[in-house]
Amino acid sequence: MQTATRTADAAPQFTPLHLEPRAAVETACAAFHLTRQQQTLRGWACREDGPLRPLRINGRLAWKTEDLRRLLGVTA
Secondary structure (H helix, E strand, O other), rough: OOOOOOOOHHOOOOHHHOOOOEEEEEEEEEEHOOOHHHHHHHHHHHHHOOOOOEEEEEEEEEEEEEHHHHHHOOOO
């Protein structure tokens, strides 16, 4: 039985926040920029107690890029 190894090439690549063209990003991208686990952001959304409030689009969470920039002090 072989085990799969994960290489550095398989890691997701995220656009720097100051260059992000999208109005909202998925949870994985927001978690990366906030240096938090994705589950932490999902908890914030569920309990509505985090520093950011997500958008809910067809049952999925999206995080406003402008809110992320403001929270992190990044200028576009």
